[in-house]
Amino acid sequence: MKNKEIAKVLYDMGELLELKGENRFKIIAYGKAARAIESLKEDFEQVCKEKRLESVPGVGKAIAQKVEEYLRTGKLQVYEDLVAQTPQGLAELLNVSGLGPKTISLLHEKLNVNNMEDLEKAAREHRIRRLPRMGPTSEKNIVKSIERYKKRSTRISLDVAEPVVEEIVGYLQGIEGLEHITPAGSYRRGKETVGDIDILATSTRPGDVISAFVRMPMVEEVLGKGPTKASIIVKETIQVDLRIVEHRSYGTVLQYFTGSKDHNVKLRQIALGQGYSLSEYSLKRIRDGVDLFFDREEDIYKTLRMQYIPPEMREDTGEIEAAMEGRLPNLIELSDIKGDLHVHSSWSDGRDSIEEMARAARKLGYEYIALSDHSPAIGIAGGLTPEQLDKKIEAISALNDELKGFTVLVGAEVDIRADGELDYPDDLLAKCDVVVASVHMAQQQKERTITGRLITAIENKNVDIIAHPTGRIIGQRDPYEVDMHSVLAAAARAGTAMEINAYPTRLDLNDVWSRTAKDMGVRLAINTDAHQAGQLKVMRYGIRVARRAWLEKKDVLNTFGLRELRAALEK
């Protein structure tokens, strides 16, 4: 599929046009088309062949023509021309916070700034302050922004963001006058990583809350501070924005700052169509200019004649249309989970004993847990030999006699070896209640090879679940090359489930593929891959992904009670 590649060209076009000072709506149009193509489930090349390009919302005549040219000739002339006209390092400057296209063009024209290095030099040599509407403070801010940009790592994973959010919320809750406080933005939508953190609050004494916020011990820098909002930097690069709003507008503000941007734009369009102008302060009735205030989010959606849309779904991927037609799914919740089918014990590379894992799981209210330790191919993880696995089966049987109302299932995380064979023989796998298969080795193989390995495992009648199906580790390792469409099609045919690995740096399958899996008739399992009892609690991150994928209770294997689960595991 070339969808990503095409999207990249369009994104780049947008940036280049922005630097050129093009009409901003044109730039938005390019970004919109790029996002639409990127998130399209069909192969865009196929769509092009069938002359259906313009059926994709956001793609009109002009962009369709450009994509067609790109697919036919392998390049796009207007794009090549723009690239040739624009100094190479200029687009990167858009990443410097505080700098936009206008300022960059000005710097380029007047000071011959062509890249980050030129920019930093110009600022340090105080040449920027001589430009119109620039001054010493602008110079200082540019230097600071460049430093932060250089230090900046990738986006923040949820397990890093969560303690920061909790600390700040906890701190501000102690300030007098504070009423409500809640994180918003992509954190509230449960994205797998967040760019920055948004917090909203209502208070009878907003000034006091803002002052307390910018003076917290953890604050490393204050980016801005006004009567109703402030921005700070913590932990070197994490930006946290706080907004204080009037109580009567809390619903509209929460809705607005939860986003996503695309969701909000669509919602505001819908509002206009119904005679309202939606802002973060109110829903203004256009015919008489009367402001309707909402302190609850639910009532905004209701007034706009649609179902309440849970934050995780707000990405403008069809949720608004579904809500208007009253056909939103009833999303899965953490309390629906009845067990964990992929955890490790001290028999392989886990820290805790089977009994400790089982007791911790029972405490979470689960009915069962599958101890899926590694197979021998993973030498470094203490994979079990077939003899050891037999012993483990006996140990589990003895333990089950002791545990009342809770069941330990015999599991295995069997490796899909480089040659495509499973790391245990079939007769041994048949003795396990739950078989989780996964790729750990030879991840650099070609797409066709890895796809073939996965499909072979999927088609094995003993394999129940494919664990962390793309192998990516957020911020560390890219997914291996795999044709996920073919993999999911095979899983649908064979009745093998795909895992959403709840570990916060895996979260794999991701939201987009999990939703595709559901649409293709594939069942999902949400497992923690816990290596110690405390990690069983990361289940909540997996649930966020599942909710973003529109999954319901019935789509997820480990929401089933034990009897139902056993039946489902019979292929």
Added chain:
DNA sequence: GCCGTTTTCGGCCCGACTGTTTTCAGTCG
């Protein structure tokens, strides 16, 4: 550049904050 249950032309979401200049353009979310 895209789009149409008020439009095939004229819109395109809306407001806060900053740094500068003294009324606002640019940027951000």
